[in-house]
Amino acid sequence: xxxxxxxxxxxxxxxxxxxxxxxxxxxxxxxxxxxxxxxxxxxxxxxxxxxxxxxxxxxxxxxxxxxxxxxxxxxxxxxxxxxxxxxxxxxxxxxxxxxxxxxxxxxxxxxxxxxxxxxxxxxxxxxxxxxxx
Amino acid sequence: xxxxxxxxxxxxxxxxxxxxxxxxxxxxxxxxxxxxxxxxxxxxxxxxxxxxxxxxxxxxxxxxxxxxxxxxxxxxxxxxxxxxxxxxxxxxxxxxxxxxxxxxxxxxxxxxxxxxxxxxxxxxxxxxxxxxxxxxxxxxxxxxxxxxxxxxxxxxxxxxxxx
Numbered sequence: 632x633x634x635x636x637x638x639x640x641x642x643x644x645x646x647x648x649x650x651x652x653x654x655x656x657x658x659x660x661x662x663x664x665x666x667x668x669x670x671x672x673x674x675x676x677x678x679x680x681x682x683x684x685x686x687x688x689x690x691x692x693x694x695x696x697x698x699x700x701x702x703x704x705x706x707x708x709x710x711x712x713x714x715x716x717x718x719x720x721x722x723x724x725x726x727x728x729x730x731x732x733x734x735x736x737x738x739x740x741x742x743x744x745x746x747x748x749x750x751x752x753x754x755x756x757x758x759x760x761x762x763x764x
Numbered sequence: 765x766x767x768x769x770x771x772x773x774x775x776x777x778x779x780x781x782x783x784x785x786x787x788x789x790x791x792x793x794x795x796x797x798x799x800x801x802x803x804x805x806x807x808x809x810x811x812x813x814x815x816x817x818x819x820x821x822x823x824x825x826x827x828x829x830x831x832x833x834x835x836x837x838x839x840x841x842x843x844x845x846x847x848x849x850x851x852x853x854x855x856x857x858x859x860x861x862x863x864x865x866x867x868x869x870x871x872x873x874x875x876x877x878x879x880x881x882x883x884x885x886x887x888x889x890x891x892x893x894x895x896x897x898x899x900x901x902x903x904x905x906x907x908x909x910x911x912x913x914x915x916x917x918x919x920x921x922x923x924x925x926x927x
Contacts, residue, residue: 652838675835675865679885682860682867694862 635764638757641688645752648683652676660749667744680752690759697755698747699725703740714738722746728754768908769813770854773916779825781857784817784912790848805846807880810854810872811837814882818856818868820913822886823905825861831904835865835887842872842880850874854882864888 636644646660653670666672672680681692695701702708702725708718719738723731729746775783788795788805795803815834823832846852853873860867865887872880 675885675887678865679836679838679867682865682885685860694864 636688636760638753641756641760642749642753644687645684645749645756648680648687649749649752652679652683662748662750662753664749665745666747666749666752670749672747684752684756688756688760690756690763692759695725697728697752703743709740712740714740714743726751728752728758768816768912769809770816770912773817773820773912774853776821776824776913776916776920779858779861781855782817782821783856784813784854786813786852786854788846788848788850788852795848803848805850805852807840807842810842810846810852810880811840811882813852814854814856814870814872815884816909817854818858818870818884819886819904820909821856821858822861822866822868824913825858825866826888828902828905828910829890831889831902832866833887833889833904834884836885838867838883838885840880840882844874844877844879846874846879859883 642662646657649655649660649666649670650657653666653672653676655670659670664670666677666680677698681697684690684697685692699722702718702721703714705718708715708721714722719731719735722729722743726746729751730748731746734742734746770784770786773782773784775781790803794806794809798804798806819832819834823830851874853876855871855873856868857870858866859869865885868884868886870882870884871878872882
């Protein structure tokens with residue numbers, strides 16, 4: 632049923648999910664806002680967002696599908712606080728919904744959370760709905 | 765001290781929903797100070813009552829093998845006071861559950877009438893994660909909590925046998 636949603640409709644529903652999950656105001660939920668730094672998401676909030684997205688869009692999100700959490704625990708993927716080229720490729724492969732333009736120039740592990748923006752979530756949901764259609 | 769804020773389960777459907785009741789009485793210490801001259805059940809303790817109703821429901825889905833930790837209050841709103849003599853009902857249902865966490869939705873009723881909503885999230889903490897300073901034994905589902913659940917089960921079995 633949700634496969635026919637326009638991008639604006641997806642964005643609107645994602646905004647509602649983030650407002651409810653994070654207790655933020657609607658004007659804070661800009662497309663470039665990062666979930667952690669700008670909207671204050673903590674680790675349990677990421678699971679809350681996943682559960683709410685599943686319910687809102689009637690989709691199933693597997694572990695690590697939206698927020699990959701095992702790539703950075705591989706020692707081959709992180710050296711001296713930087714994501715290695717191999718790690719970067721894995722991240723890009725598992726997160727086609729994220730924008731890596733800035734991150735590729737400064738691939739610090741500490742900057743990985745900045746990959747998760749409102750736009751990232753909207754892209755993910757759109758891809759998911761299009762795949763299911 | 766017994767940190768149990770529900771009196772008994774009246775309904776329990778594995779993996780789905782549960783209902784527990786709590787009678788509010790003037791004999792309870794928290795009502796002396798909350799508030800002097802106007803005793804009402806503190807909302808924080810109603811949230812705890814819902815957490816116990818929903819937490820046991822979540823824990824039972826995995827046969828109480830994991831600790832189920834209250835991780836987040838997704839929503840808590842109340843529209844009325846619960847005064848002595850009233851009976852609270854906590855209606856909890858599982859909305860989402862996987863091997864990491866569970867989300868529950870809950871309604872609080874007073875004498876049958878809705879007076880609030882409490883939606884929660886729980887984390888599952890299993891033995892392999894207990895190295896982070898947590899005890900290895902199950903510190904959530906203690907004997908006191910298990911007695912509540914077992915009392916309900918016994919009552920159900922006895923009721924079935926009589927009918």
